[in-house]
Amino acid sequence: MKIFDTLSVTEKELDTSNGVRIYLCGVTVYDDSHIGHARTIIVFDTLRRFLESQGIKVKFIQNFTDVDDKIINRAVSESTSADKISSRYISNYFTEFDHLNVKRADMYPKATEHIESMIDLIKTLIEKGFAYVSTNGVYFSVSKFHDYGKLSKKKIDELVSGARVEVDDTKKDPLDFALWKFADDEPRWQSPWGAGRPGWHIECSAMSLKYLGTDFEIHGGGRDLIFPHHENEIAQSESYSGKNFAKIWMHVGMVTIGGEKMSKSLGNTKSVDFVLKKWGANIIRLFCLAGHYSKPIDYAEDMLKETITKWRQVENCYYELILSGEGPADSKDIESIEKIVTETKKEFFDSLNYDFNTSLAIGAFFKLVKATNQIAASERLTKPISDLVLPVLEQMLDVLGLKISKVTEEERKKIHALIDKRNLLRSEKKFQEADAVRKELSDAGIMLTDHKNKVLWIKQEKIGDGI
RNA sequence: GGUGAGGUGGCAGAGCGGCUAUGCGUUCGCCUGCAAAGCGAAUCUAUAGGGGUUCGAAUCCCUUCCUCACCUCCA
Numbered sequence: 001m002k003i004f005d006t007l008s009v010t011e012k013e014l015d016t017s018n019g020v021r022i023y024l025c026g027v028t029v030y031d032d033s034h035i036g037h038a039r040t041i042i043v044f045d046t047l048r049r050f051l052e053s054q055g056i057k058v059k060f061i062q063n064f065t066d067v068d069d070k071i072i073n074r075a076v077s078e079s080t081s082a083d084k085i086s087s088r089y090i091s092n093y094f095t096e097f098d099h100l101n102v103k104r105a106d107m108y109p110k111a112t113e114h115i116e117s118m119i120d121l122i123k124t125l126i127e128k129g130f131a132y133v134s135t136n137g138v139y140f141s142v143s144k145f146h147d148y149g150k151l152s153k154k155k156i157d158e159l160v161s162g163a164r165v166e167v168d169d170t171k172k173d174p175l176d177f178a179l180w181k182f183a184d185d186e187p188r189w190q191s192p193w194g195a196g197r198p199g200w201h202i203e204c205s206a207m208s209l210k211y212l213g214t215d216f217e218i219h220g221g222g223r224d225l226i227f228p229h230h231e232n233e234i235a236q237s238e239s240y241s242g243k244n245f246a247k248i249w250m251h252v253g254m255v256t257i258g259g260e261k262m263s264k265s266l267g268n269t270k271s272v273d274f275v276l277k278k279w280g281a282n283i284i285r286l287f288c289l290a291g292h293y294s295k296p297i298d299y300a301e302d303m304l305k306e307t308i309t310k311w312r313q314v315e316n317c318y319y320e321l322i323l324s325g326e327g328p329a330d331s332k333d334i335e336s337i338e339k340i341v342t343e344t345k346k347e348f349f350d351s352l353n354y355d356f357n358t359s360l361a362i363g364a365f366f367k368l369v370k371a372t373n374q375i376a377a378s379e380r381l382t383k384p385i386s387d388l389v390l391p392v393l394e395q396m397l398d399v400l401g402l403k404i405s406k407v408t409e410e411e412r413k414k415i416h417a418l419i420d421k422r423n424l425l426r427s428e429k430k431f432q433e434a435d436a437v438r439k440e441l442s443d444a445g446i447m448l449t450d451h452k453n454k455v456l457w458i459k460q461e462k463i464g465d466g467i
Numbered sequence: 468g469g470u471g472a473g474g475u476g477g478c479a480g481a482g483c484g485g486c487u488a489u490g491c492g493u494u495c496g497c498c499u500g501c502a503a504a505g506c507g508a509a510u511c512u513a514u515a516g517g518g519g520u521u522c523g524a525a526u527c528c529c530u531u532c533c534u535c536a537c538c539u540c541c542a
Contacts, residue, residue, distance in 0.1 A: 070540075154538070158538085221542060222494080252542070253472090291480065292480090296472090298471090303505040306492080307491090312504070331496040357481080363480090449505085456504095
């Protein structure tokens with residue numbers, strides 16, 4: 001598989017020979033997650049599902065930043081503890097991302113639980129001369145790391161003249177960043193240099209090193225983390241270990257709204273909770289995967305609405321397949337569907353293999369859906385055809401993390417009973433009563449399609465609230 | 468100002484030297500007792516402007532214009 005690597009600015013072959021280790025920078029838990037966070041996480045979740053579908057062992061680590069000024073500020077404004085704030089939003093995170101059908105990572109390390117590792121790392125950095133203690137904390141000396149700027153393609157002298165660097169006389173160089181900040185208030189931890197809190201960047205260095213070692217396969221996050229976060233992580237980690245930090249740096253484009261980046265500071269966010277209620281997990285996932293991961297996507301309601309139409313086609317396809325009748329299939333149909341299944345499957349996986357092009361993969365997926373629906377529409381979809389299509393369709397659904405709404409066995413019996421009842425009424429030309437039965441079913445989310453020889457039912461996902 | 472990524476039909480979005488995806492939308496049909504869904508057909512020949520290279524460019528080069536992101540916390 002090839003993935004575009006931000007560092008080398010090339011498509012790099014992913015080494016899967018010893019499994020794939022992935023570290024994804026997660027969220028700072030001081031507020032609700034929004035669809036921007038969700039996109040990055042969905043992209044990586046899908047990547048992970050794809051790799052696993054290829055029989056590759058994946059070790060997936062995603063952190064929670066649970067020590068941060070924003071958390072503390074929030075705690076102060078709510079007169080509670082930082083710990084309460086972060087645990088609340090971690091709990092929310094799991095509720096929301098479980099709903100988004102995001103597979104749980106192998107581990108969700110928290111910064112607060114890895115203070116010791118961070119201190120060890122800082123100790124070594126000081127010993128090696130890459131870091132120094134000042135009156136406000138411990139700083140990393142950027143000038144000591146000669147590759148500084150290699151990820152973000154920034155020149156050190158340009159950064160200095162950039163004027164946006166925080167002025168702090170206690171630092172040797174304005175570019176130096178904090179590894180440890182002394183603090184008088186809670187939360188704080190003891191360290192050899194004085195009580196305080198870790199800097200933001202050091203946590204990812206410490207936790208990725210602890211769980212994935214050096215030179216692991218993929219380090220990822222949103223594009224906005226390239227500088228300074230990932231640049232600084234590289235500086236710390238490589239200065240510490242003397243080894244390459246990560247093989248591939250994979251960055252996900254921003255979600256925009258009205259063409260502008262969605263962010264807390266601009267106040268234009270759509271929370272995961274909100275979009276889940278409005279669109280549901282399948283629509284959100286399809287939306288997040290509709291374009292290439294590296295490019296921005298715009299949160300536009302019209303597009304989301306269109307996605308609903310497409311999702312209905314998938315539901316239709318799925319139920320046509322699982323409810324297909326017994327009976328022989330035309331050998332020509334078998335032949336053509338075999339061809340389509342083979343082709344779309346190849347296209348689907350080839351697309352993902354080449355820089356994870358989900359846009360093309362989804363295109364292949366819909367080709368299969370469409371071909372199936374065509375056969376169904378012409379009343380020729382029988383079990384032998386379904387047996388060919390269904391496993392592949394389910395595999396694709398699984399990789400994309402899409403979930404068809406299903407019914408219980410009990411509901412199924414009830415549905416069949418009502419369909420029988422309606423059929424009887426229809427045969428007696430009691431259409432009004434028949435329509436009442438149909439209404440009863442549709443109110444329960446069961447849509448009917450009258451085929452020539454049978455009635456197809458579909459459990460439709462309920463989407464949106466007065467869109 | 469610096470750096471990076473882009474500008475493709477009404478919209479979304481691939482292609483990254485030749486065969487100009489795909490989807491949505493729109494229109495008209497089919498199916499149906501009716502409806503919804505689904506299906507079919509039609510519609511749309513698009514590649515920011517200007518130069519070049521080439522037998523041939525959306526695809527390569529130059530240039531102009533525009534957009535976005537990063538350069539501060541950010542997924």
